[in-house]
Amino acid sequence: MDKIFFHIDVNSAYLSWEAAYHLSHGGDIDYREIPSIVGGDPTTRHGIVLAKSIPAKAYGVQTGESLYMALNKCPDLLIIPAHFSRYIKASDAMVDLIARYTDKIQRYSIDEVFTDMSIYKKDYLKVASEISKNIKEELGFTVNIGISENKLLAKMASDFSKPDKIHTLFKDEIESKMWPLDIGDLFMVGSRTSKKLKGRGIKTIGDLANMDDEYIYTWLKKPGLQILSYARGEEFSDVHIEMDEIKSIGNSTTTPFDVTTMEDAERFILGLSEMVGFRLRRENMCAEVIRISIKNFDFMKKRRQIKLNAPIYSTTRIFEVAMELFKEIWGGDPIRKFSVSVSDLTSNEAVQLSMFEETYEKDKNFDTCVDNIRRKYGSKEVVRSTFLYSKIEPVIGGVAEDAKEYPMMKILL
DNA sequence: TCTGGGGTCCTAGGACCC
DNA sequence: TCTGGGGTCCTAGGACCC
Incomplete structure (x- = not known):
């Protein structure tokens, strides 16, 4: 061993x-x-x-x-x-x-x-x-x-x-301890895949382990081969001690009421953009892809993303892009959930050098200033005026203010 | 008073280039 | 006037994890 x-x-x-x-x-x-x-x-x-x-x-x-x-x-x-x-x-x-x-x-x-x-x-x-x-x-x-x-x-x-x-x-216990288990108990086999597999008679982990590779690949492609090797107990990754790089940062919220006006939608999207921008800057990163997702009153999901020509990190820019995308997908139906996220992250050092435009400079100074106050005194201390008379939180998102960003998980262990 | 929030990875299809 | 195929990039959507 x-x-x-x-x-x-x-x-x-x-x-x-x-x-x-x-x-x-x-x-x-x-x-x-x-x-x-x-x-x-x-x-x-x-x-x-x-x-x-x-x-x-x-x-x-x-x-x-x-x-x-x-x-x-x-x-x-x-x-x-x-x-x-x-x-x-x-x-x-x-x-x-x-x-x-x-x-x-x-x-x-x-x-x-x-x-x-x-x-x-x-x-x-x-x-x-x-x-x-x-x-x-x-x-x-x-x-x-x-x-x-x-x-x-x-x-x-x-x-x-x-x-x-x-x-x-x-390994010598796989057959007795793991193969008799329900196929849904296997790591990476969720409810959808479990149903699919059972539909073709694959009911236990052992059933899958003994299937033909070609057959599974043709049917389920790469994820199929992945679960096939898991069913056989084959996995070779090491404990990674170092933190993986973060691939995306996002925040979302289910709204306390169905959102039907552009003004309220704007506030939720701004509140989320504030948190995403704050976390992005805390990591000294900037992002090239901005994405908005919404879920409507009957749980239909929609999302739209765009890859920008230049990476960004200011709250205002994230918000502006998110709003443009939002307007492209919203048909006016009541919304119950918003999410704003950014990906294609790079270190912001290179970007800062090329940042000569005045608005960027202003945004940067503004964000840095607000970030510092929020880090010191909490996120309620600086509030954009648009939130003053609304019941909507000015900064929305569940990642604790003092928490370190660490990637939660990978498909491959 | 019914159904959260944070992620990663994969596929399919279209656009575009050579 | 046609036809082709590989490669890459981008977007939308879906599956899975905790």
């Missing part, structure tokens, strides 16, 4: 972190032991289940479904509002703890990490239980640890039975 990887996954992350926080602040009930969820606020149309306790799961409550449906299944459900800055702290604390054992850590998402534990060839099980015990005792929440010789199998293993468990899934 060449290498050993761990995949460490927080059990019901947001809910566990709320429970740990509550208990450590004098609370007397453990949310994990009653039917409870972390969820959004339905009055602003953010009402979905973000995380659920195991007792809530027993009622059939599912992550991603509306609170309305969840409450139908379990009327006594306790609903806890989300506090993202707490989750970032909890996640950081967990990574610090794991760093006692290795510096080969890849943060895969807020509640998952991969580690290369090849140095613990002899006693990986002991190390795993030590990490799991330390997290429980010091931080107050539990994790699942999956162990294997590649990251894919480690990730599949951590998903077996929960909570607070350690599982191995080495």
Whole structure:
């Protein structure tokens, strides 16, 4: 056996972190032991289940479904509002703890990490239980640890039975432990692909593993070959310690009411552009592609993007381009969600040199000034006048102000 | 009171060039 | 007056992840 990887996954992350926080602040009930969820606020149309306790799961409550449906299944459900800055702290604390054992850590998402534990060839099980015990005792929440010789199998293993468990899934265990599982349990097989595969009789991971490569490629192209090798347990990537470059930055919001006027649409798009621009400048990046997406009252999606001749980074420019695109796609139907994002990012140093135009210079100084104030005193301190008498937030988007930008995940592990 | 927000990657089709 | 094919860039849309 060449290498050993761990995949460490927080059990019901947001809910566990709320429970740990509550208990450590004098609370007397453990949310994990009653039917409870972390969820959004339905009055602003953010009402979905973000995380659920195991007792809530027993009622059939599912992550991603509306609170309305969840409450139908379990009327006594306790609903806890989300506090993202707490989750970032909890996640950081967990990574610090794991760093006692290795510096080969890849943060895969807020509640998952991969580690290369090849140095613990002899006693990986002991190390795993030590990490799991330390997290429980010091931080107050539990994790699942999956162990294997590649990251894919480690990730599949951590998903077996929960909570607070350690599982191995080495190559010689694939046939017995992974192949009998439902095809939908395989990494990268979502609901659409699962349905497609089952339509042709491929019901388990083992069924897929034994299919013919040509047949799968002709049918499902590149993603098909990807899941085929996953089904066979083939995956070769290393833990990447260094952060990958960011490919895009975007913010979106579901509006508290259906938007029907150009004035309100403008405010939402400006608020989102403010956050996107702020994050872009914080990374010292600029963008060549600007995109707007909207979802209307009956959930139809539309999007439009444009590649510019020159990269930009000012809020005003992002907003102007986004508005042009918006006007091209909006037919006047009521809107419930806006999103503004930028991609084709490059370092802004080269651009600054070529920036001789006066408006750019002005925009830059203005943005820098506003960014500094917002970083120091918060995003509410400087507000464009258009927001003064509206109920719309002047800066819209969910990335915490002090958070570092780090890429969340890749298709390939 | 029904349905979030942050991402990455892939494909298909059209435009354009040689 | 036609016909062709490869390569690249761009956009829209969709699938998946947490």
